[in-house]
Amino acid sequence: MVMKHLLSIAGTDPSGGAGAQADLKTFCAHGCYGMNVITAVVAQNTQGVIDYMDITPDLIAEQLEAVFEDIAVDAVKIGMVSVPETIRVIGEKLKQYKPPIIVVDPVMVATSGHRLLAPESEQVLKTVLVPLADVLTPNIPEAEVLAGKKIYDFSDMEAACRAIAAMGAKAVLVKGGHRVSDATDILFDGNGFHYFKGQHIESMSTHGTGCSLSSAIASNLANGMELETAVGKAKAFVFEGIKHAEPIGKGHGPIHHFYEMYKKAGLL
Ligand SMILES: Nc1ncnc2c1ncn2[C@@H]1O[C@H](COP(=O)(O)OP(=O)(O)O)[C@@H](O)[C@H]1O
Numbered sequence: 304m305v306m307k308h309l310l311s312i313a314g315t316d317p318s319g320g321a322g323a324q325a326d327l328k329t330f331c332a333h334g335c336y337g338m339n340v341i342t343a344v345v346a347q348n349t350q351g352v353i354d355y356m357d358i359t360p361d362l363i364a365e366q367l368e369a370v371f372e373d374i375a376v377d378a379v380k381i382g383m384v385s386v387p388e389t390i391r392v393i394g395e396k397l398k399q400y401k402p403p404i405i406v407v408d409p410v411m412v413a414t415s416g417h418r419l420l421a422p423e424s425e426q427v428l429k430t431v432l433v434p435l436a437d438v439l440t441p442n443i444p445e446a447e448v449l450a451g452k453k454i455y456d457f458s459d460m461e462a463a464c465r466a467i468a469a470m471g472a473k474a475v476l477v478k479g480g481h482r483v484s485d486a487t488d489i490l491f492d493g494n495g496f497h498y499f500k501g502q503h504i505e506s507m508s509t510h511g512t513g514c515s516l517s518s519a520i521a522s523n524l525a526n527g528m529e530l531e532t533a534v535g536k537a538k539a540f541v542f543e544g545i546k547h548a549e550p551i552g553k554g555h556g557p558i559h560h561f562y563e564m565y566k567k568a569g570l571l
């Protein structure tokens with residue numbers, strides 16, 4: 304089988320659990336060839352974000368050109384985009400190169416509570432990136448910001464899906480990782496809703512769950528799955544990754560990206 308070529312456009316995590324590093328691990332775990340365009344270098348670990356520096360728009364444009372001029376990209380996943388200029392340059396380049404699949408994870412705040420999106424970027428994200436998304440994957444706080452309304456229950460999650468889809472995203476998955484009673488995610492595919500019911504695992508290994516989920520969806524779509532199957536399998540990948548994670552670091556550790564693969568290979 305020919306490997307699909309997956310590109311992550313995201314910020315970094317030197318501790319390896321979230322951002323570009325989580326994306327690359329997820330692409331590899333799905334049998335895809337993974338690539339990275341870096342938007343910001345972030346000093347962070349399992350305990351939180353210490354500092355970050357945005358990459359200049361020119362250098363982001365050059366990184367995107369370096370990839371797209373050389374390699375056929377089957378799917379793009381977008382994560383941390385930080386400032387308005389970063390969002391604008393990504394928007395321009397994606398309109399120029401037109402990759403067939405775009406999954407946008409509208410990263411706003413890290414699990415540790417640190418902002419990774421400047422407040423003035425929220426509007427630009429809505430007008431530039433949301434309309435380019437084949438799938439947009441906000442968590443509940445991000446969906447509240449995008450839809451401009453508090454979310455308390457499933458019907459609020461559905462209303463947020465519809466409101467965000469009305470901004471131009473083809474499909475919207477509002478993730479329920481922040482719910483305590485369960486971890487049910489709701490997908491709106493432009494026509495109807497699909498519920499991905501999930502048990503909430505009491506775990507410290509949830510750093511990078513959103514990054515890994517969106518990268519798994521992009522990989523599954525590139526590998527030819529229908530949207531509902533792609534989301535369902537991605538959710539199972541994250542669930543198993545949380546369940547089988549080894550404790551790493553002093554705070555919220557990463558999921559186990561290679562659990563299934565290592566098990567099949569007899570390494571576990
Ligand atoms: N403690 C948990 N138990 C089970 N599933 C979880 C847990 N935390 C997150 N998930 C799942 O991980 C995925 C990412 O969700 P979420 O954590 O809400 O995103 P983000 O990392 O963007 O905040 C979703 O499919 C969600 O249901």
Ligand SMILES: Cc1ncc(COP(=O)(O)O)c(N)n1
Nearest residue numbers: 314321322413511512513514
């Ligand atoms: C560079 C970068 N991008 C995204 C996240 C969000 O991580 P999570 O998936 O835990 O919300 C992060 N911590 N760092």
